[in-house]
Amino acid sequence: MFKVGCFKQFFCNIRLRGAPMTTQLKESLKNEVLEQCRRIAGSRQIVAACLFGPWVCGYADKKTDVNVLLVLDSFPLRINSYVETLDGFNVQVLAVNRLDFERDVNKSWFGEFFAEKLTFPYEPLENEEYLRRNELKIKKRTVLELLENLILEFPESSHDFLIEKEYFMYTVMRRRARVFPPITSSFLNMLNGNVAKQNIDSIMDGYLKALKELENENIVFPSDGYIKITRNHINAVKKRKLRLPLFLKSIQRRALPLLLSVFSESANQYIHDQRLLNKNNHKTNAEGLVSKLEDPNKHVLLPTPLGPVSLSDKSEVEEVARKIIPDGEFSKIKIKRFGGVLNDVFLLTITKNGEEQKFVVKQYLDWSNLKWLPLTIWSFGTTSFAVLGQSRLEKEYAINTYLRSKGFPVPTIFHISHQKRLIFEEFIEGKELVENIKRILASYNTPKDIALVKEVGRKIAEAHSLGVTLGDCKPENFLVTKDKVVFLDLEQATRDGNQAWDIAEFLYYAGHYSPPISSANAAGIIAENFIEGYLEAGGRKSNVKQAASAKYTKVFSVFTPPQVLFTISSICQKMGT
Incomplete structure (x- = not known):
């Protein structure tokens, strides 16, 4: 039986150094193993059989058990394990009924306890074609699931991901090790020393074939040696409703007793793996063993002007500064707080050669405390704001990168660190558009002020034509330079969001700068010119008309004078019809 003491033994000292190649099993022993499988099968058909574990991965010694997966047709026990000594070796055969095995491959019926044997190196003994076919099935399903996870976690920046093919292999290892830590030593052994390359090549062969099939199905496509996810697949996943299958609990109830019946016999494999890890490597503390596995996030990258940056990047400010200005030495690096209410914003000044x-x-930052509660209440039922720092970071990067690729005036992002939630971007000299808005409302405006409002309407319409909504469209988030209007703070921007909200927020929020008892004529001038620019650039009238509804005016009624709200709403209604 696999007792608690075994877990304690597993988490004792391990060593990490290259393991030597071992001798392979003799063909005569393999034939004996196959005969053992036939004895177990009796009158039942052997669907497939294969070796797996240390002997296949090249790090076994003479004390190591031989592990066998045996798939039988119409196996009444469904799953069972058998141990026999052959030619001085303990041979452990894990037998499973064909239908149960295929359910595990297709739907993770047993938590992939059996199917996972095909996701790592194995050697077919019987019916190789069946085994390879099912290996491809489970690896293809795994890739699809991992791609879906990436899309759901990074709905905007997944469009830009540069995924290295090894990502899928390392993610599977890391996740399984977290669920069942004793398996970690198996992974460390197979990736150690001079056995690593052959094992990685063996594992990756199935993933490469799966990726090729997914490429043919327009799920992914190759790009400069990386894998990228197609826009169609991203959109399909984002629209899909996640459902927890009703049969999940019944599967767990039915599968668990069966798994426990064979687990105690199979546990010896993990004890042997831990022993081999100790034998071939220097001892070290095993605490945090899972972290010794390759971080899969190293294999998902985002493009920047300084080169691709992985999701695992933890660069410090000075490291990034040296990437931005690689030649020569800095005489000074200065950082000072630079505004920012919802985020920490700093001005980084680098002095080089004077x-x-x-x-x-x-x-x-995460907006997790009560002081951010009004932000959600303010717009409840009309729009939603991303509050997690990670989510806002990825929106800012993704939409900024996309708009820049389409020629929009946005700051250049030089570096991004998901681990530290940092973005390094270009500093642009200019003044906030809100100054022009205030001049118009105070009747001190110039033709240039009016023209700028119209230009903002055009630019927002152009963004909408690309399916982009800005999300936080206040005048403060537009910077006026000598020759253009620049979009700032795109952390609430999305693809295929609520376009009417952009119009409503810009106009009604601009209107709140009106004096409480003043005429609404100036606010009307802003609305008319903004909407003219919006419609001239191809913006939809339906968006303008929708912005006139009470759904939007009620949001701004707490701080925008009622006569201003009424005037802007009336103009939206008229010009949107």
Whole structure:
């Protein structure tokens, strides 16, 4: 039986150094193993059989058991394990009924306890074609599930991901090790020393074939040696409703007793793996053993002007500064707080050869405490705000990158660190559009002020034509430079969001700068020119008309004078018809 003491033994000292190649099993022993499988099968058909574990992966010694997976047709016990000594070796045969095995491959019926034997190196003994076919099935399903997880976790930046093919292999290892830590030593052994390459090649062969099939199905496509997810697949996953299958609990209830019946026999495999890890490597503390596995996030990257950056990046400010300005030495690096209410924003000044270069560094905080509650209440039922720092970071990067690729005036993002929730971007000199808005409302406006409002309407319409909504469209988030209007703070921006909200927020929020008892004529001038620019650039009238509804005016009624709300709403209604 696999007792608690075995877990304690497993988490004792381990060693990490290259393991030597071992001798392989003799063909005569393999034939004896196959004969053992036939004795177990009796009159039942052997669907397939294979070796797996240390002997296949090349790190076994003479004390190591031989592990066999045996798939039988119409096996009445459904799953069972058998142990026999052959030629001085303990041979453990894990037998499973064909239908149960295929359920595990297709739907993780037993938590992939059996199917996982095909996701790592194995050697077919019987019916190789069946085994390879099912290996491809489970690896293809795994890739699809991992892609879906990436899309759901990073709905915007998944469009830009550069995925290295090894990501899928390392993610499977890391996740299984977290669920069942004793298996970690198996992974460390198979990736250790001079056996690593052959094992990685063996594992990756099935993943490469799965990726090729998914490429043919328009799920992924190759790009400069990386894998990218197609826009169609991202959109399909985002629209899909996640459902917990009703039969999940019944599967667990039915599968668990069967798994426990064979687990105690199979546990010896993990004890042997831990022993081999100790034998071939220097001892070290086993605490945090799972973290010794390759971080899969190293294999998902985002493009930047300085080169691809992985999701695992933890670069410090000075490291990034040296990437931005690689030649020569800095005489000074200065960081000071630079505004920011919902995020920590800093101005990074780098002095080199007597010249200063400035960059903006943003750190995205979680809006988790009560002081951010009004933000949600304010817009409840009308729109939603991303509150987690990670979510806002990925929106800012993804939409900024996308708009920049389409020629929009946005700051260049030089570096992104998901681990530290940091973005390093270009510092642009200019003034907030809100100053022009205030001049118009105070009747001190110039033709240039009016033209800028119209230009903002055009730019928002152009973004909408690409399926992008800005999400936080206040005048403060537009910067006026000498020759253009720049979009700032795209952390609430999304693809295929609520376009009417952008119009409503810009106009009604601009209107709140009106004096409480003043005429609403100036606010009307802003609305008319903004909407003219929006419609001239191809913006939809339906968006303008929708912005006139009470659904939006009620949100801004707490701080925008009622006569201003009424005037802007009336103009939206008229020009949107």
